[in-house]
Amino acid sequence: MGSKKFTLNWAxxxxxxxxxxxxxxxxxxxxxxxxxDQIDLGTLGTLFVPIVAxxxxxxIKWLKDNKDEE
Numbered sequence: 001m002g003s004k005k006f007t008l009n010w011a012x013x014x015x016x017x018x019x020x021x022x023x024x025x026x027x028x029x030x031x032x033x034x035x036x037d038q039i040d041l042g043t044l045g046t047l048f049v050p051i052v053a054x055x056x057x058x059x060i061k062w063l064k065d066n067k068d069e070e
Contacts, residue, residue, distance in 0.1 A: 018064070022060070
């Protein structure tokens with residue numbers, strides 16, 4: 001984070017917000033994964049996992065701006 005000591009700029013707030021979204025998403029996924037055995041998807045269950053995986057990958061890349069860290 002590039003701000004002076006004891007101050008926050010908009011870049012810092014943006015990074016904190018993105019991190020909060022990632023942590024909240026992880027918490028939500030943990031809850032869903034804990035209760036997944038109670039959901040009966042039938043034959044659509046095999047389609048559910050890759051769709052969620054692609055959606056998560058897309059969301060994470062979007063939140064991280066897909067920039068290489070140096």
